[in-house]
Amino acid sequence: MRKLLAILLIVGVGFASASERNLVMVRSPARAAHVMDVLKETILEYGYQVAHTQRCDGGMAEFHYKSDFYRVVFFGKVKEVREVLKRHPEMSPYLPLKIAVVAEKDATVLAAVDPRALAPMFPDDAELHVLLARWYNDIDAMLEELRELKKAP
Numbered sequence: 001m002r003k004l005l006a007i008l009l010i011v012g013v014g015f016a017s018a019s020e021r022n023l024v025m026v027r028s029p030a031r032a033a034h035v036m037d038v039l040k041e042t043i044l045e046y047g048y049q050v051a052h053t054q055r056c057d058g059g060m061a062e063f064h065y066k067s068d069f070y071r072v073v074f075f076g077k078v079k080e081v082r083e084v085l086k087r088h089p090e091m092s093p094y095l096p097l098k099i100a101v102v103a104e105k106d107a108t109v110l111a112a113v114d115p116r117a118l119a120p121m122f123p124d125d126a127e128l129h130v131l132l133a134r135w136y137n138d139i140d141a142m143l144e145e146l147r148e149l150k151k152a153p
Helices: 002-011 032-045 057-062 078-087 089-094 115-121 126-147
Strands: 023-028 049-055 070-076 097-104 107-113
Touching: 023 126, 032 049, 032 070, 032 097, 032 107, 032 126, 070 078, 078 089, 078 126, 089 115, 097 126, 107 126, 115 126
Parallel strands: none
Antiparallel strands: 023 107, 049 070, 070 097, 097 107
């Protein structure tokens, strides 16, 4: 439970007032390393690029949280991210998009911030709202695929 709380705090920073439902989360029965590999492939299949993968277990250990596997995958479509940041540089803390992958007992928890939570910050940008909704739909679909992922042989 402490791991899940840590994920919620890290992934949801800055979104508390933006939306009622800020996170998209699923639990997969597969092991974290396998989920991570499939997640990277799935991100590519949806037309996004993996920008960076960050290990977080070491940093969390400093706060006395123990995790066997804790990674964050940063991803996006370069052209889209650049266009959004050109119009709204204040979105730079939220881009590229991120999905946290955390081992929890015999399962893996995946969590991402719902991009639609940013929409109220930009009430006059209808084009951005459409993009945020598409990003949400893609993230939700990717996570649903991973929810159904079977354990590796």
